[in-house]
Amino acid sequence: MPTDGVNTKRRRFLVATTSVVGAVGAGFAAVPFIKSWKPSAKAQAVGAPVQVALDGLDPGQILKVQWRGQTIGILRRAPETIDLLPEVDGDLKDPGSVESEQPLFAQNEARALREEYLVVNMHCTHLGCVPQVIPQVGSQPFEENWKGGFFCPCHKSKFDMAGRVYKGVPAPTNLKIPPYSFIDDTTLVIGVNPEGAV
Helix, strand or coil, X not given: CCCCCCCHHHHHHHHHHHHHHHHHHHHHHXXXXXXXXXXXXXXXXXXXXXXXXXXXXXXXXXXXXXXXCEEEEEEECCHHHHHHHHHHHHHECCCCCCCCCCCHHHCCCCCCCCCCEEEEECCCCCCCCCCEXXXXXXXXXXXEEECCEXXXXXXXXXXXXXXXXXXCCCCCCCCCCCCEEEEECCEEEECCCCCCCC
């Protein structure tokens, strides 16, 4: 069969070279596309666990930190504050925290691993405002028999010192308890459940 002066070896070489260069180019073009599937370093940092030092936090004080774009409060409660928790059970929507979002280890009256420290998502379960912490016991403009707790100024939702929601307010459920665990007596980490906990 006549080839009319066509060099078949050269043609095969050019086709192979073009194919290789095209494949390499497609690979280079695919790298940024595939990298875009991975979360950015900023996104990874936002979801990473947060370590919090508790030394220096006095009873009645709250420390606020950011975790996954949410404000998390660590409230140190005095023994007398913890003793008042059962007194408001009759005024609460969900005193046993049955309908609330929390790890199983926090399904107790104090809603905590250690009664002294309440670790709570500070965003109201109504529309996400951040409630004020009002630990003082006594008459308040929004509650005559206040035992201390959280008050949301946006729509007047009230929560006790365990983040449990009162009846008759817009918030549907108790404040959320994030996963957390203690590294030692004065350090906790938000975003990691205790070993063996759910």
